[in-house]
Amino acid sequence: MTNRYERLKMQRRMQRRIRLVVEERRVAFAARDAEPTVDLEATMEIPPELLAVPQRAIGRVAAPQV
Incomplete structure (x- = not known):
């Protein structure tokens, strides 16, 4: 007793x-949030100049030639 x-x-x-x-946790979370x-999940835009070039198909599926 x-x-x-x-x-x-x-x-x-x-x-x-x-x-x-x-x-300690507060400091760790603040440091973690400071990093970029x-x-x-972000959407990425494909530049139009890359879309104009005909691309080869990957695998067994043939890509239609434009």
């Missing part, structure tokens, strides 16, 4: 550890 003083001391120690972890991310 712990006395009141020891319980308060343990609670303060635990609260300090929680605060440190929260601050690549959106893999």
Whole structure:
């Protein structure tokens, strides 16, 4: 059985550890959000000059020649 003083001391120690972890995570998330991310779901536009060149089919399907 712990006395009141020891319980308060343990609670303060635990609260300090929680605060440190929260601050550490906050810093980590802020650093992560600062990095430019690549959106893999973003739509990419194909330049018209690439569309004008006839492309060969990949695999067994023949591409229609325009």
